[in-house]
Amino acid sequence: MNTVIQEALHDVLHPLEALFGTGIEIHCGDGHIRHCFPRLAAWIADHMEYVVLLGLKTTSCPRCEVPFNKLGDNILQAPTRDYAAYEEIKNDVEYGTEVEKLHVRRQLRAVGVNGDQIALCNLYGVRPEALHKPDLLHGIYKGIFESTMQWLMKFLQKYKRVESFDEVWCSLPSYPDFSPFHRSYTQITQWQGKELRNAVWIVCSTLAVALSQPTPAERAPFAQVQRCIFALVNFIFLAQYRSHDDETISLMESYWQEFHKEKNIFLEFWPSNCARNKADKYE
Numbered sequence: 310m311n312t313v314i315q316e317a318l319h320d321v322l323h324p325l326e327a328l329f330g331t332g333i334e335i336h337c338g339d340g341h342i343r344h345c346f347p348r349l350a351a352w353i354a355d356h357m358e359y360v361v362l363l364g365l366k367t368t369s370c371p372r373c374e375v376p377f378n379k380l381g382d383n384i385l386q387a388p389t390r391d392y393a394a395y396e397e398i399k400n401d402v403e404y405g406t407e408v409e410k411l412h413v414r415r416q417l418r419a420v421g422v423n424g425d426q427i428a429l430c431n432l433y434g435v436r437p438e439a440l441h442k443p444d445l446l447h448g449i450y451k452g453i454f455e456s457t458m459q460w461l462m463k464f465l466q467k468y469k470r471v472e473s474f475d476e477v478w479c480s481l482p483s484y485p486d487f488s489p490f491h492r493s494y495t496q497i498t499q500w501q502g503k504e505l506r507n508a509v510w511i512v513c514s515t516l517a518v519a520l521s522q523p524t525p526a527e528r529a530p531f532a533q534v535q536r537c538i539f540a541l542v543n544f545i546f547l548a549q550y551r552s553h554d555d556e557t558i559s560l561m562e563s564y565w566q567e568f569h570k571e572k573n574i575f576l577e578f579w580p581s582n583c584a585r586n587k588a589d590k591y592e
């Protein structure tokens with residue numbers, strides 16, 4: 310199946326190669342005709358689509374070689390993927406012995422790569438490692454935010470605050486661009502992008518009310534969980550700026566660091582090491 314996808318991709322994108330050098334005249338929206346040189350520079354997809362597109366294991370990052378057990382650890386120094394090198398290794402062994410092929414497969418799997426040929430690697434001027442672009446819906450709303458909300462709900466269950474959270478959640482009035490939720494957080498099973506955006510808007514204030522009047526023992530965890538969610542929400546808001554300067558980028562980085570610093574409040578609700586190992590085994 311993957312071979313069919315890769316062959317189809319190659320056939321669809323191959324004609325672009327001729328245009329890399331000669332260019333093409335394109336009628337632009339402003340009425341002018343411009344001589345353009347198309348470059349494949351980005352590919353917007355969700356994670357599972359990237360996995361197929363780039364021949365990766367499901368637990369691999371499309372941009373870097375961060376190991377599975379370090380995902381979520383905020384590691385910034387994992388080596389960038391070199392898809393051209395992976396292809397070279399595969400090509401070198403094409404006519405090799407079975408033992409050599411097995412060795413190469415193991416070597417590639419150790420960095421989260423399957424043995425399949427990848428169409429995008431064979432197209433002129435395309436750097437597959439640079440195609441991955443984090444997008445708000447898949448990477449942030451459906452990725453980080455939804456997972457964090459699942460942890461948060463477990464946290465609220467532990468401290469018996471789900472009811473008060475849901476009560477505030479459902480009682481917020483509508484205002485321009487915001488449609489209130491009629492169902493509690495746990496009753497919503499399928500999230501739309503717009504609903505997730507609304508959830509990001511109201512989560513800090515809803516949480517503040519739900520966690521009001523803590524007992525002395527609850528004070529520290531309640532403060533920490535709010536710092537964590539607050540940092541994440543601020544990061545998400547900043548990620549939506551249409552342009553950035555040094556100040557906004559450094560703010561994003563500091564909120565991101567803060568989120569990671571505080572997220573250990575959810576540690577007990579993360580999949581256990583046992584579950585992680587199991588997932589690795591099925592890879």
Ligand SMILES: [Zn+2]
Pocket residue numbers: 370371372373374375387
């Ligand atoms: Zn990465």
